Amino acid sequence: MVGDERLGRRIGSTGSVPDRSWRGDEANLALGEDPDPALDRTRIELEWESRYRADAVPGLRPHAAPQPAAAFSRPTAVGRPQRPLAAVTTAVRPAQLPAAVADFTGREDLVRELNDRLAPASDRPAAIAIAGIGGIGKTALAVHFAHTARHHFPDGQLYIDLGGAGSSPADPETVLGAFLRSLGTPDAAIPDGTEERTALYRATLEGRRVLVLLDNARDAAQVRPLLPGEGAPECLALITSRAHMADLDGAHLVDLDAMSPTEAFALFALIVGEERATVERAAVMEVVASCSHLPLAIRIAACRLASRRTWTVSVLARKLADERRRLDELRAGDLAVKATFGLGYGQLDPAQARAFRLLGLVGGPDISLPAAGAVLGLDVEETARLLTSLVDISLLESAVPGRYRFHDLVRLYARACAERESQAAAEREEALSRLLDFYLATAARVYAMERPGDRMVEHLEPTGHPGLCFETSKAALDWLFAEGDCLLDCVPRCTGEETTRRRAGDLLLGALDLAESGARPRQYETVARAAGDAAHAAGDSRTEARARSALGHLYSFTGRYAQAERELRLALELDGEDPVIASRASNQLGIVTNGLGRYDDAERFLGQALEAFRADANEAGEASALANLSRLHVSRGRTRSGVELAEQGLAIYRRLGAPLRLANGMYTLGIALTRAHRLEEAAVHLTEALDLFREARQPLWEGMAHFRLAEMHLAAHRPTKAVAHAEQSLALGGLGGEWRRFSFLTVLSKALMAAGQRSRAQEYWNQAQALRERLGSPEPEEVRQLLAASAPDLPAATDPHPGHRDAFGVGPPVSESGPWN
Numbered sequence: 001m002v003g004d005e006r007l008g009r010r011i012g013s014t015g016s017v018p019d020r021s022w023r024g025d026e027a028n029l030a031l032g033e034d035p036d037p038a039l040d041r042t043r044i045e046l047e048w049e050s051r052y053r054a055d056a057v058p059g060l061r062p063h064a065a066p067q068p069a070a071a072f073s074r075p076t077a078v079g080r081p082q083r084p085l086a087a088v089t090t091a092v093r094p095a096q097l098p099a100a101v102a103d104f105t106g107r108e109d110l111v112r113e114l115n116d117r118l119a120p121a122s123d124r125p126a127a128i129a130i131a132g133i134g135g136i137g138k139t140a141l142a143v144h145f146a147h148t149a150r151h152h153f154p155d156g157q158l159y160i161d162l163g164g165a166g167s168s169p170a171d172p173e174t175v176l177g178a179f180l181r182s183l184g185t186p187d188a189a190i191p192d193g194t195e196e197r198t199a200l201y202r203a204t205l206e207g208r209r210v211l212v213l214l215d216n217a218r219d220a221a222q223v224r225p226l227l228p229g230e231g232a233p234e235c236l237a238l239i240t241s242r243a244h245m246a247d248l249d250g251a252h253l254v255d256l257d258a259m260s261p262t263e264a265f266a267l268f269a270l271i272v273g274e275e276r277a278t279v280e281r282a283a284v285m286e287v288v289a290s291c292s293h294l295p296l297a298i299r300i301a302a303c304r305l306a307s308r309r310t311w312t313v314s315v316l317a318r319k320l321a322d323e324r325r326r327l328d329e330l331r332a333g334d335l336a337v338k339a340t341f342g343l344g345y346g347q348l349d350p351a352q353a354r355a356f357r358l359l360g361l362v363g364g365p366d367i368s369l370p371a372a373g374a375v376l377g378l379d380v381e382e383t384a385r386l387l388t389s390l391v392d393i394s395l396l397e398s399a400v401p402g403r404y405r406f407h408d409l410v411r412l413y414a415r416a417c418a419e420r421e422s423q424a425a426a427e428r429e430e431a432l433s434r435l436l437d438f439y440l441a442t443a444a445r446v447y448a449m450e451r452p453g454d455r456m457v458e459h460l461e462p463t464g465h466p467g468l469c470f471e472t473s474k475a476a477l478d479w480l481f482a483e484g485d486c487l488l489d490c491v492p493r494c495t496g497e498e499t500t501r502r503r504a505g506d507l508l509l510g511a512l513d514l515a516e517s518g519a520r521p522r523q524y525e526t527v528a529r530a531a532g533d534a535a536h537a538a539g540d541s542r543t544e545a546r547a548r549s550a551l552g553h554l555y556s557f558t559g560r561y562a563q564a565e566r567e568l569r570l571a572l573e574l575d576g577e578d579p580v581i582a583s584r585a586s587n588q589l590g591i592v593t594n595g596l597g598r599y600d601d602a603e604r605f606l607g608q609a610l611e612a613f614r615a616d617a618n619e620a621g622e623a624s625a626l627a628n629l630s631r632l633h634v635s636r637g638r639t640r641s642g643v644e645l646a647e648q649g650l651a652i653y654r655r656l657g658a659p660l661r662l663a664n665g666m667y668t669l670g671i672a673l674t675r676a677h678r679l680e681e682a683a684v685h686l687t688e689a690l691d692l693f694r695e696a697r698q699p700l701w702e703g704m705a706h707f708r709l710a711e712m713h714l715a716a717h718r719p720t721k722a723v724a725h726a727e728q729s730l731a732l733g734g735l736g737g738e739w740r741r742f743s744f745l746t747v748l749s750k751a752l753m754a755a756g757q758r759s760r761a762q763e764y765w766n767q768a769q770a771l772r773e774r775l776g777s778p779e780p781e782e783v784r785q786l787l788a789a790s791a792p793d794l795p796a797a798t799d800p801h802p803g804h805r806d807a808f809g810v811g812p813p814v815s816e817s818g819p820w821n
Contacts, residue, residue, distance in 0.1 A: 106263030127237040132256035134340035135296030138240035153211040164218030202229035264288035271302035280313035290320035292408035360414025364486030366405035374438035441467030443510035454620035495534035505543035518700030545574035583612035623652035663692035703732030719754035
């Protein structure tokens with residue numbers, strides 16, 4: 001399908017849409033035509049008279065008898081006789097549709113849906129309004145549909161480009177005059193004034209079946225006088241516009257979206273040739289993705305390639321890969337995506353233009369209304385008004401209430417506008433700083449709600465925004481996970497200046513739930529590394545230490561122990577006096593070294609963490625250190641002290657009232673109780689922890705809880721339940737790293753052996769061994785113990801305890817001399 005009303009088949013392809021089909025300032029920009037202001041008459045009248053002569057016919061169709069029109073004389077015409085209309089009207093059948101688009105492709109379902117709207121005629125809408133951004137193919141769709149539907153309108157088709165995308169939209173009064181002449185009304189019978197002409201126009205259409213294609217409309221006010229009216233129910237107005245015409249009564253509204261990948265490939269291949277496109281299909285898909293599946297951009301890119309036979313598609317794909325040059329590359333002859341977007345931008349008032357520019361600076365898939373208000377420095381009501389106005393003219397999209405997004409190429413254009421404006425640098429920095437403040441303040445509130453008693457938020461950089469307030473912990477977590485992509489995208493954009501760089505590093509700490517949950521591990525890693533590198537380049541040791549600490553935290557949760565230890569040690573070296581680093585990095589290092597079986601190191605680091613948390617009066621941190629010490633004691637066979645330490649930590653969490661931390665405490669105690677052979681108590685705590693993890697949307701911890709329940713049921717000789725939980729842990733196991741997945745596979749194979757399912761057990765054991773070989777890196781101590789406890793062929797089904805530990809170092813059920821020593 002064609003990508004834009006100005007394209008036709010002008011470059012590198014066959015077939016054509018005559019230049020006369022495209023009107024207004026948008027056509028002038030594309031085709032180099034300028035209206036002559038010296039002419040006595042408007043260009044619309046000249047073009048209609050010189051290029052769109054209606055085809056005269058002897059008489060009206062039998063079912064469309066002319067209506068008496070003596071009352072519609074021209075009372076305001078000066079110096080002209082007032083003659084009855086019926087005495088001078090010649091019935092004509094206008095045929096003014098632009099030529100059919102030879103290479104129209106795609107949109108089949110939409111064309112079929114629109115055709116269904118026309119039959120039966122009694123249910124036909126008064127108008128069909130197609131809206132979308134410039135270059136989305138509105139005119140192409142409308143022209144194609146009009147040609148497929150013209151048999152429904154045997155009394156003729158009218159067409160006009162209303163110039164709505166330009167600076168001089170057509171005057172409805174002038175258009176009505178042109179339409180009336182095309183319908184056979186002589187000049188002398190056409191009255192002055194929009195209302196009078198509208199009445200005559202609608203009377204003329206009564207009893208007829210005429211299609212009126214109103215292309216490139218500015219808004220509903222411009223098209224209302226041009227609608228056929230209630231007296232012509234078998235006529236239809238087909239409208240295209242960048243504006244969404246929700247205020248146009250009786251209209252069927254169509255929001256035209258970008259092409260599907262399949263449609264985009266088909267359009268590209270139609271222009272460059274099927275064989276050439278098929279040979280480099282992967283590169284073609286890269287090109288159309290860079291074009292964001294916008295038909296105009298695809299056509300321009302394909303036309304550039306079609307006119308350069310020595311280029312490969314891969315060459316074009318590389319040129320379009322650079323976002324900063326992409327819009328400049330999407331130009332072919334006098335056609336340009338940037339020029340099309342510029343027409344819409346030129347219509348904006350100063351407040352709209354500012355909002356458009358600044359929102360283009362923001363990354364992420366979309367933006368919420370409160371976040372947009374922070375960017376603009378406006379209250380929610382004014383922000384909503386501005387954003388709605390941009391949605392109405394298709395420069396923004398609103399897929400769901402309260403969230404807004406740009407088409408990718410429109411975002412690039414908005415960002416380019418922001419960069420070329422005078423005083424742009426200061427305006428951009430202030431807007432991003434306000435957004436960063438909003439995210440940091442709100443993320444800190446979420447962190448504080450999830451971790452009552454944790455004083456880390458008091459060590460974060462102050463903000464100028466109060467942040468959002470939440471009534472419940474669930475609402476707070478809903479916000480964090482909904483904003484996760486946008487929040488993380490904000491971090492690397494704000495690492496230039498020291499003040500914003502420090503807040504960006506702290507935002508990583510405030511959003512730790514995104515790392516712990518396993519929801520966005522790769523994105524979090526990329527952003528944390530970028531923040532750390534930027535701080536290192538700037539000599540900002542405090543921010544670098546916090547970014548390294550956040551990165552180490554993530555690595556420990558995803559089972560990458562060596563990387564975690566390296567980042568956490570570096571954080572302590574950079575700024576060990578920072579209370580956040582002294583406590584959190586030490587605590588995490590204790591977890592990591594325990595998981596690696598280096599118990600003396602683990603004891604030292606956890607002792608340092610406990611001391612630092614207590615010095616900072618951080619009760620939640622103290623409970624965390626106690627829980628980790630519990631795991632260490634259980635790993636070393638000191639089950640009694642392990643249970644006691646877990647109970648101390650759990651008691652603090654209960655007093656603080658932290659649901660997610662409470663789940664962590666129950667999880668730790670459940671492990672210790674399993675190793676102490678208090679299996680029913682362990683089951684209660686692990687089951688409650690599982691429910692809390694699931695409610696808090698922590699899939700990584702949910703998988704770990706299933707894993708521990710599988711261990712417990714296996715120890716209690718309940719293999720069927722062990723299998724069920726092991727399968728659940730495996731389903732969620734991709735979030736915790738490959739070594740954890742290895743552990744899950746091993747537990748499942750043990751449980752299957754205990755359940756007498758030897759063939760399935762062998763299958764999962766083989767997967768575990770293959771995974772271990774593929775990893776190639778030295779396995780943690782927990783894995784070595786697991787292997788030592790397993791038979792050469794299969795894991796021992798009779799071993800009641802799987803004998804492996806996760807990253808928190810919980811090992812086999814060993815004790816000093818008995819379970820309660």
